[in-house]
Amino acid sequence: MASLTVRQLDEALKQQLRLRAARNGRSMEDEIRSILREAAGETEAPPQAGPASRAETSATAVAPRLLLIVGGGIAAYKSLDLIRRLKELGYAVRCILTQAATQFVTPLAAGALVGGPVYTDLFNPDHEFDVGHIRLAREADLVVVAPATADLMAKMAQGHANDLATAVLLATTAKILLAPAMNPAMWANKATQRNLAQLKADGVTLVGPNAGEMAERGERGLGRMAEPLEIAAAVERLFKAENAVLPIKGKRILITAGPTHEPIDPVRYIANRSSGKQGYAIAAAAAEAGADVVLVSGPVNLPRPQNVDVVAVESARDMLAAVEKALPADVAIFAAAVADWRVANAGAQKIKKRPGAATPQLALAENPDILSTIAHRSDGRPPLVIGFAAETENVVANAKAKLARKGCDWILANDVSPSTGIMGGDSNTIHLVTAAGVDDWPPQSKEEAAAMLISRIAATLTGDRH
Ligand SMILES: Cc1cc2nc3c(=O)[nH]c(=O)nc-3n(C[C@H](O)[C@H](O)[C@H](O)COP(=O)(O)O)c2cc1C
Numbered sequence: 277m278a279s280l281t282v283r284q285l286d287e288a289l290k291q292q293l294r295l296r297a298a299r300n301g302r303s304m305e306d307e308i309r310s311i312l313r314e315a316a317g318e319t320e321a322p323p324q325a326g327p328a329s330r331a332e333t334s335a336t337a338v339a340p341r342l343l344l345i346v347g348g349g350i351a352a353y354k355s356l357d358l359i360r361r362l363k364e365l366g367y368a369v370r371c372i373l374t375q376a377a378t379q380f381v382t383p384l385a386a387g388a389l390v391g392g393p394v395y396t397d398l399f400n401p402d403h404e405f406d407v408g409h410i411r412l413a414r415e416a417d418l419v420v421v422a423p424a425t426a427d428l429m430a431k432m433a434q435g436h437a438n439d440l441a442t443a444v445l446l447a448t449t450a451k452i453l454l455a456p457a458m459n460p461a462m463w464a465n466k467a468t469q470r471n472l473a474q475l476k477a478d479g480v481t482l483v484g485p486n487a488g489e490m491a492e493r494g495e496r497g498l499g500r501m502a503e504p505l506e507i508a509a510a511v512e513r514l515f516k517a518e519n520a521v522l523p524i525k526g527k528r529i530l531i532t533a534g535p536t537h538e539p540i541d542p543v544r545y546i547a548n549r550s551s552g553k554q555g556y557a558i559a560a561a562a563a564e565a566g567a568d569v570v571l572v573s574g575p576v577n578l579p580r581p582q583n584v585d586v587v588a589v590e591s592a593r594d595m596l597a598a599v600e601k602a603l604p605a606d607v608a609i610f611a612a613a614v615a616d617w618r619v620a621n622a623g624a625q626k627i628k629k630r631p632g633a634a635t636p637q638l639a640l641a642e643n644p645d646i647l648s649t650i651a652h653r654s655d656g657r658p659p660l661v662i663g664f665a666a667e668t669e670n671v672v673a674n675a676k677a678k679l680a681r682k683g684c685d686w687i688l689a690n691d692v693s694p695s696t697g698i699m700g701g702d703s704n705t706i707h708l709v710t711a712a713g714v715d716d717w718p719p720q721s722k723e724e725a726a727a728m729l730i731s732r733i734a735a736t737l738t739g740d741r742h
Contacts, residue, residue, distance in 0.1 A: 339368040340515055343416035343450075345441045346386070347425035348376020350491040351457040351501035355422050356381060358504040359389040362420075365508060370412065372396070374428070374441045398440040409440055413447035418514060421445070423457035423501045426468050432480070433471035451514055455507050456485045460497025477579060479564060483510035521730055523737040525566035530605035530658065531559045532612035532646065534574030536592045540638065541623035545590075548613050552576030554664075554704060555611030557726035559584045565730050570605075572598045574612055592618065592643035599646055607733055608658040610647045610684075613666060618643050651683035660736060662729075665689040665709075675709040686710045688729070708732070 342362055346355045352373075362369050371386050372395045383394040398409060413419075421428060421441075428441065437443040445452065454475065462468060463485060476482070484502030489495070502510070533555020537545040552573060559571040560581035570585045572595055580586050587598045592614045599608075620641035627636055647663040661684040665675040668691065675689030687709040690696075696705070704725045708715040717728060 339366055340417045341370070341415055342367040342511065343370045343372065343412060343419045343444070343448075345372045345419065345421045345428075345445070346374065346377040346381065347421060347423050347428045347441070347457075348374050348379060349423035349425045349457045349501070350380065351423040352377050352380035354501060354504055356385055356389055358420075358422055358507055359386065361504050361508040362511065363389070363391075365512065367511070370395070370416070372412065372441050372444060374425075374439060376425070376427075395440055398438075398443055409443045410447055412440075413444045413450075416448060416450045418451050418453060418511060419445065419448050420453045420455070420507065420511060422455035422507055424454040426456075426458045426462045426465075426471075429454070429456065429468065429471045429475060433474040433478075451518070452480045453483060453507075453510055453514060454480055455483050455502050455510075456499075457501030458485070458499050459490060459492065459495065460499040463497075463499040479560070479582065481510070481514060483507050517727070517731070521565035521734045523734045524562065524730060527567050527606040527737065528604070529559075529562045529567045529569050529733075530572070530599065530602050530608045531555055531562065531569065532572045532574075532595060532599060532610050532614075533559065534576040535613050536574045536595055536615045536643075537590045538592065538615045538618040538643070539590075539622045540619050541625065541627045543626050546615060546617075546619065547575075548615065550574070550576075550613035550666075551701075552578055552612075553702065554722045554725065555609075556581055557722040558609055558611060558729060561723070561726040561730045565734070570602045572602060572612070574614075591615075592646065596644045596646045596649060599650060603650075603656050603658070605658045606737075607660045607662070608650055609662045609729075610650075611664050611688075612646075613664075614646055615643055617641065645682070647684055648682045651685075660685050660733065662686045662688065662733075666692040668693045672707050672709065672714055675707060676714075679709050679711075 344355065344359060344362070346352050359369055359371065369390050370392065371390045373381065373383055373386060375396065378396060383396055387394040395412060428445075431438075431442045432445055435446055437446045456463065456472075458468070472482075483506060484500070485498055486500045486502055486506075487496075487498045488500045490497065490499060501507075534552030535548045535550040537547050539545050555571070555573070556576070556578050559569050563569045563581060563583040569581075569583070570587065571581070572587045572589060574589060574595065587602065589595045589598050595612060595614060617640035620639040647661070650657065651661045651663075663678065663682055663684045663686070665671070665678050665687050667674045667689060671689050671691045675687045678689075679687045689707045689709055690704055697703070702721055703719060704722050705719040706717040706725055708717060717725065720728070
């Protein structure tokens, strides 16, 4: 009987065989045996079974589709382990390697772990007719970039699309999770931090980077890629969060934010220190969860959140009018710091300082109470009315009293004493006061507090909580 060895095959055939074997998780010899068995009419032996996964255990269950983009960083080797972890969790994983990434890991190794082709080229005639960058972008429930290089982050922040990875990142409407990895000096660089701020504003989620030893000898600092298990946990969190807020989808949510400006005369006004950050973060989180969001905003210095209808107002009376016009709503969240009083005798002209003249006296008049007005409406009251209580003392006790007085359903109370740095700052410590009791939320960023509120609202809309 004639014998044939792999070595005797020509290079092109060997390469094809290598790829086929890698895809099926077999050695080249096993792949040849399988081909011969198929040719002889035997049923094909199944590829080696991996760990039981969500995708494999149920033929009918649809596995969440995850697109992993591997950037050209030294941490790319960890992404091979990440593929394994994600597959163990039952995700259907597709993988793109940037050209630089192919210097660190091979498409063959990534393909063997993914169990399918790995994509590297934007201009690949096979893929353009078969998968193509738009299909890769569309057929993903989540896109993970690990490692996210400084270069990839810069291109994303600028909206570049000159290779497969960036074209897909620009074309996708799926959530994006970035696991940055780079030298600490590159991470700390103002350009990277600028790009990071832009990406966060665009709604990208981050995991890491961590602090620690770098691959370069003697280098330490912030810039290590999060470990594969941490990234897999962040992926799970994102999917869970997405499901948790599903009941918000399509609901109309009305939010107020910022201070109000109460005119003294055409050039002067009374205001407060509200930055509007918490209300804007809630609007962004609600829009991200698929709500139809209208944000009635006092004067602030913040970018408009994406997919939010912003109505800009100045005074408390303007704000009430805009709120009433925006009804009906399923949920109303009053996060604005509305001035309690306005100047009763606001000048139509600029009040002039005249030598020897008496100092002008400002008489104050009470402003409409927007929260109470909406919460007490007999018709068109939103089913869930939520107020904020900015207190400087007896925070929870005052919030409980406010809940009863205003007729709203929930109060989010926070201590805005100057020492807390909450007013105008980036973090918040909230006590959620409802008829059922008080929930003390941990100190967290205003974005995290917003996400927590949206999840809580979603649970209420499904009837899980009240
Ligand atoms: C040995 C070596 C290691 C590198 N490691 C990193 C890294 O960890 N993070 C990073 O942002 N860039 C790193 N770079 C630079 C990137 O490879 C380079 O910016 C490349 O253009 C990134 O391409 P990509 O973003 O398309 O993957 C490294 C370069 C070399 C030569």
